[in-house]
Amino acid sequence: MDSKSLQHNRLVSEEISRKPDHKEGQNGDEQLVAEIMGRCFFPSLITNQAWEGxxxxxxxxxxxxxxxxxxxxxxxxxxxxxxxxxxNVKSCNMVDKTVIEIGAGTGLVSIVASFLGARVIATDLPELLGNLQYNLRRNTKMRCTHEPQVKELFWGVDLEKNFPRSLYRFDYILAADVVYHHPYLEELLLTFDHLCTENTVIIWAMRFRLEKENQFVDRFKKLFDLEVISDFPSLSITLFKAKRRHRVKWSLNTAS
Ligand SMILES: C[S@@+](CC[C@H](N)C(=O)[O-])C[C@H]1O[C@@H](n2cnc3c(N)ncnc32)[C@H](O)[C@@H]1O
Incomplete structure (x- = not known):
């Protein structure tokens, strides 16, 4: 692995261990967390191309x-x-479902949803799309029924132009760690709202960090019925499922 990858991995693992009240065996979720984190593996040989498995x-x-x-x-x-x-392939069946991932980053979630049979659009900021496309193609080409698509989605920007409601009706919206210290929380809420039909299910993994960002959950609850699927105190992560309550006229002026 090159030094940049090592630095990134350190960033993520430092964030996990930084949680102040985290002590071995205290949270009761250690076994499941170890099972989830154990899905990661690293190349046994250092090559000129770094990757995580x-x-x-x-x-x-x-x-x-x-x-x-x-x-x-x-x-x-x-x-x-x-x-x-x-x-949870029975209760959350991905086969032939239309799925959008927002803030897809490296694309792992979109790849897994594609392997499980979904028709996925993975979205993120323009500068991430090259690497996202690379990961999606490299992993899914000829390996899943519906190869995932990549599309730019800057939260809150040109939503109706780029994702017209008449054309895009998603069964699921997937989101992992999209709430943190960035200035686009209202735009993120607008994006969830725009992409949701009355039948869309949001599956959202939220990492709790600072109080200001955590308040996003309360604003989110004004628009969506929110249900906790599971909680991982060791990681400060909660997995939520949400559906839109009812459509209200929503604008940046009414968001605060
Ligand atoms: C903490 S990363 C999480 C990445 C990935 N979901 C994961 O969990 O590995 C947050 C992601 O949100 C994206 N993001 C941040 N602000 C955004 C915005 N205004 N519009 C669209 N995507 C944004 C970032 O580019 C990044 O991919």
């Missing part, structure tokens, strides 16, 4: 990281979401 949906997945950005690494929330999709 994961086992999900019976497949070996190789993820190449992007240049330095929050979307450059696979965050623990993504592993939690992948594990949920893999272990």
């Amino acid at each position: 994961f086992h999900f949906a019976g497949q070996k997945i190789k993820i190449t990281e992007a240049t330095e950005s929050y979307g450059a690494v696979v965050w623990p929330s993504a592993l939690v979401l992948c594990h949920f999709l893999e272990t």
Whole structure:
């Protein structure tokens, strides 16, 4: 692994261990967390191309990281979401479902959803799309029924133009670790709202960090019925399922 990858991996694992009240055996979720985190493996040989490996949906997945950005690494929330999709194929059946992932980063969640049979559109900021496309193609080409698509989605920007409601009706919206110290929380809410029909199910893994960001959950609850699927205190991650309550006229002016 090159020094940049090592640095990224350190960033993610440091974030897990930084949680102040985390002590061995205290949270009761250690076994499941170890099972989820154990899906990660690293190349046994150092080659000129760095990647991280994961086992999900019976497949070996190789993820190449992007240049330095929050979307450059696979965050623990993504592993939690992948594990949920893999272990809940009956209650959350992906076969032939239309799925959009927002803030897809390196693409691991979209790849796993594709292996489970979904028609996936993986979205993120423009600078992430090259690496995202690379990971999706490398892992899914000729290996799943519907090869995933990549599309730019800057939260809150040109939503109706790029994702007209008349054309895009998603069964699922997937999101892993999209709430953190960025200035686009209202736009993120607008994006969830725009992409949701009355039947869309949101599966969202949220890493709890700072109070200001955590308040996003309360704003989210005004628009969506939110249900906790599972909780991982060791990781400060909660996995939520949500459906839209009812459509209200929503704008940036009314969002605060
Ligand atoms: C912490 S990373 C999580 C990446 C991936 N979901 C994971 O869990 O490994 C947050 C992701 O949100 C994306 N993001 C941040 N702000 C965004 C915005 N305004 N519009 C679209 N995507 C954004 C970042 O590019 C990044 O891929």
